[in-house]
Amino acid sequence: MTETEKGCDFTELKEWCLAIPKIELHAHLNGCIRDSTLLELAEVLGERGEIVFDDVKHVINKYGRTLTECFQLFDLFHILATDHETISRITKEAVEDFAAENVVYLELRTTPKNNETKGMTKRSYLKAVINGLRSVESVNVSFINPNGRTESFYDPLQKGGLTVLEKKRIYVRLLLSIDRRETTAAAMETVSLALEMRELGVVGIDLSGNPIVGEWNSFFPALKYAKEMGLPITLHCGEVANKKEIQAMLDFCPERIGHACFLEDDDWEKAILLKIPIEICLTSNLRTERLSSIDLHHFGKLFKAKHPLVLCTDDTGLFSTSLSNEYHLAATTFGLDKESILQLSTNAIHYVFADNELKKTLREIFQAYDKRLVDDFSL
Numbered sequence: 001m002t003e004t005e006k007g008c009d010f011t012e013l014k015e016w017c018l019a020i021p022k023i024e025l026h027a028h029l030n031g032c033i034r035d036s037t038l039l040e041l042a043e044v045l046g047e048r049g050e051i052v053f054d055d056v057k058h059v060i061n062k063y064g065r066t067l068t069e070c071f072q073l074f075d076l077f078h079i080l081a082t083d084h085e086t087i088s089r090i091t092k093e094a095v096e097d098f099a100a101e102n103v104v105y106l107e108l109r110t111t112p113k114n115n116e117t118k119g120m121t122k123r124s125y126l127k128a129v130i131n132g133l134r135s136v137e138s139v140n141v142s143f144i145n146p147n148g149r150t151e152s153f154y155d156p157l158q159k160g161g162l163t164v165l166e167k168k169r170i171y172v173r174l175l176l177s178i179d180r181r182e183t184t185a186a187a188m189e190t191v192s193l194a195l196e197m198r199e200l201g202v203v204g205i206d207l208s209g210n211p212i213v214g215e216w217n218s219f220f221p222a223l224k225y226a227k228e229m230g231l232p233i234t235l236h237c238g239e240v241a242n243k244k245e246i247q248a249m250l251d252f253c254p255e256r257i258g259h260a261c262f263l264e265d266d267d268w269e270k271a272i273l274l275k276i277p278i279e280i281c282l283t284s285n286l287r288t289e290r291l292s293s294i295d296l297h298h299f300g301k302l303f304k305a306k307h308p309l310v311l312c313t314d315d316t317g318l319f320s321t322s323l324s325n326e327y328h329l330a331a332t333t334f335g336l337d338k339e340s341i342l343q344l345s346t347n348a349i350h351y352v353f354a355d356n357e358l359k360k361t362l363r364e365i366f367q368a369y370d371k372r373l374v375d376d377f378s379l
């Protein structure tokens with residue numbers, strides 16, 4: 001039994017992890033689709049004869065998928081969520097789900113996709129995502145408007161009354177993902193789109209996709225261009241053992257890296273020296289068999305070394321997890337007390353890609369939650 005479990009009731013700790021404000025920096029839109037939505041979408045396509053519903057139902061409901069099956073499921077997501085309306089819907093639902101978890105700042109990442117049959121371009125895909133943000137009603141969603149100021153839909157003055165003021169607020173920013181399957185030209189198109197959409201809340205670039213597919217050299221030109229243009233970058237790094245690529249990624253000095261499961265000692269030396277923040281996805285790493293047991297996760301030693309870390313979910317839908325669940329898992333596995341957990345969630349402010357003004361707002365939100373942080377917190 002860990003220190004945390006001894007000192008505090010398991011269920012109470014779970015509720016407490018849900019109640020604290022949290023920051024989510026590594027969440028893939030299509031990986032966050034609700035199971036209920038997936039089944040509904042699959043049923044409709046089944047009725048239209050576009051898929052065989054019973055085959056799909058089996059895949060959606062399957063628990064304990066292999067790695068290959070996880071990526072097969074991503075392909076399925078991309079069949080089910082291909083039109084603009086569905087993209088808007090899953091965005092809306094994902095934001096609502098994170099807000100319900102008391103996530104106060106969300107960096108949602110997604111791969112803009114071309115789909116000629118649906119008249120979809122990368123640009124129109126992204127617009128559908130932004131429309132999804134605009135359509136959320138159950139919580140206040142804020143992102144950047146064309147003037148570069150924070151936009152709040154559901155203005156309390158216009159919509160009137162306490163009911164609006166009582167709604168939770170979530171700040172949302174977008175990261176555009178380059179899929180490792182994509183060509184250099186497609187990756188370049190994504191970076192150009194991100195630059196064009198900066199004023200609509202796009203704050204950075206992600207490199208993701210099946211880690212055994214694609215070559216660093218083919219993504220490098222687009223990532224270098226993004227860097228030159230001042231777009232922060234996060235890379236899925238070391239999801240599988242690939243020494244050469246891990247070294248190239250660290251030499252690139254990204255603003256953050258995700259996973260970092262297969263870094264060797266000299267790689268860690270470099271990551272630590274460069275103070276590269278690590279997006280930690282415990283459940284994802286466990287389910288995708290990056291480690292045999294959760295207590296062996298590199299979170300433990302990095303946390304002790306006070307390396308910049310942020311707990312994240314990766315794919316809430318795919319892995320049936322939530323951010324509060326990840327905090328609870330970290331607390332119970334590594335024996336963190338409440339103060340350490342709250343400090344961990346507060347520290348995430350340092351690693352967000354949003355501007356300093358929003359960082360200040362986030363700091364105020366966390367300070368309001370726990371006044372003890374006022375004195376020893378500086379950005």
Ligand SMILES: CC(C)=CCNc1ncnc2c1ncn2[C@@H]1O[C@H](COP(=O)(O)O)[C@@H](O)[C@H]1O
Pocket residue numbers: 028029030031067070071074075109110111112177179208209210211236239284288314315
């Ligand atoms: C299956 C597995 C190993 C998941 C965990 N780790 C991941 N590693 C690399 N890319 C990922 C991961 N989870 C999600 N993605 C990327 O995010 C996409 C889904 O979100 P979106 O279509 O970009 O909106 C996937 O197709 C994949 O390209």
Ligand SMILES: [Zn+2]
Pocket residue numbers: 026028208236258314
């Ligand atoms: Zn990921």
